[in-house]
Amino acid sequence: MRRYFGTDGVRGEAGKPPLTPDFVLRLGQAAGAYFRQESPRPVVLLAKDTRESSDLLEAALAAGLMSQGVRVEHLGVLPTPGVAYLTKALKATAGAVISASHNPYRDNGIKFFGPTGEKLPDETEEEIERLLEEDHPTRGIGTVGDFREAERMYLDFLLGYAPDLTGLRIGLDLAHGATYRMGPRLFQRAGAEVMAFFNTPDGRNINKACGSTHPEALSRFVLELGLDLGIAFDGDGDRVQFIDRKGRLFHGDHILYLTALAFGEEGVVGTVMSNMGLEVALKAKGLAFHRAQVGDRYVLEMLKAKGLHLGGEPSGHVIFRRHHTTGDGLLSALLTLKALRIMGGDLADWYEGLPLYPQVLLGVRVRDKARVMEDPRLGEAVRRAEEGLLGRGRVSVRPSGTEPLVRVMVEAEEGAEEVARALAQVVEALDRG
CATH class of the missing domain: 3.40.120.10 (Alpha-D-Glucose-1,6-Bisphosphate, subunit A, domain 3)
Incomplete structure (x- = not known):
């Protein structure tokens, strides 16, 4: 069982456990010790999104890695998938990203990629957590560099898959995040006429009423400006949602x-x-x-x-x-x-x-999602809800992997809203104890 790593790395509110500079330094030491087992001269690529806390956490992680003799190459602000691509393309030992993806600016996180460009498997994350419990004295002096070709290489990779977009009028919602520079450049190079929105990050506005989790403003812009479509990204650029010319979420x-x-x-x-x-x-x-x-x-x-x-x-x-x-x-x-x-x-x-099918998704904020999910009364409530749908719908209740939420999803030809709200009330009652 992993204590710190969730479905998408280590995540939480920046400055509070576990995302304190002290912990991130120790995480860098533990990860560096693991990467030294993989390579005698490990190289880790390190990027971040636009949150105000990213610089602090980046510095702490880099220090921990370098204390284990790791060469750290800073990539600057870059979408998470760009780090995955470059880790594999440059044959680095690993890649790391300081980001909390679609979460609010107060949150942040750390996720790692292995040399194949894939996220670390559960077993590797468990090993790094085990190493967190050990002391890691300095093992050599790591060095640091700025890899200035990162954005150009990633852009060239993407352009290799771009169709000719000449004549297309596109609105881009950059979520004040990691795609704020690359997004407009990419689609302009592909031939589109681009209108960029939410592309002025200030450290605190990432994902705020914008981006793939809040596409309402982009929908309005598409309709008001008569655009062919809109494209919304999240804070670290690994998600995308579209808006069609009628303002609907695709x-x-x-x-x-x-x-x-x-x-x-x-x-x-x-x-x-x-x-x-x-x-x-x-x-x-x-x-x-x-x-x-x-x-x-x-x-x-x-x-x-x-x-x-x-x-x-x-x-x-x-x-x-x-x-x-x-x-x-x-x-x-x-x-x-x-x-x-x-x-x-x-x-x-x-x-x-x-x-x-009509689908209702509710996020219920809880104090202890594990305790709620393990309560047999929740399982019984879900079973009764599914029986009530008479085979014409689905129910899913699961803990969020990145936030203190239990997510209730009900999908049905009719009555989805009523069933979802009833289950949400069950979750709230169980959380109160």
Whole structure:
């Protein structure tokens, strides 16, 4: 069992346990000690997003790594998937990112990538946590550098998959995050006319009423300005959501459906949060559909196990395994637009081509999500709710891997809102004890 690592690295409120400078220094020492076992001269690429706490945590992590003789190459502000790509392309020992993705600015986090560009497996994270309990005296003097070619290399990689977007008028919501520079440059280089929004980070506005988790403003801009579509990223650039010309959210399930057909996939991996409408539509086209746990690492594991190449989540975290080792919002956007060129029509047509079941998702803030989830009364409430849907819907209650929340999802032809709110009340009551 991992104590600090969740579904997407170590995450929490910056400055409070576990994300204090002292802890991050020790995490750097433990990770550095592990990487020394993998290479006599380890090199770790280190990037961050635009949160005000990222500089402090970056310095602490770098110091811990260097105390173990690790060479640290700073990449500056760069999307998380860019670090994954460069770690593999440059044959580095590992990559690390200071980011809390779509969370508010007060939160931050640390996630690592291995030399293949994939997130560290659970077993490696458990080993690093074990090493956290040991003392790690200085083992050599690590050095530090600034790899100034990082953004150019990543941009060139992405442009290799870009369709010709000449004539397309696109609104970009950069979430005041890690894509704020690269996003406009990428789509302009591909030929699009770009209007950039939420691209002035100040350390505290990342994801604030914007980005892939808050696409309402972008929807309004698309309608008011008569744009062809909108594209919204999250704070670290590993997710993407679209807005069609009618102002509707074209999310991860839509992306999976369109790209699976365009690229001739044999099957798709979703998660327990994927809409039943996606499953029904794919099976009607003769494509297999599998559900993994929530989290891109689990989607990737199932893709490998099933021999498939496309998977993702409704949140817009999509993995195109033929092209990258992790979810990449910028790449997913390009490949979705490429799929449109292949299949014809626009996002509005494909939105209407995938009927989705009504879905209600509620996040219930709790003090102890593990205790709530283990309470047998919650399991009984879920069982009764599922029975009440009479086989015409689904229920999923799960702990968030990155926040102190229990997420309640109900999907049904009718009555989803009522069932979800009833389950949320059960969660609240169990949390109060």
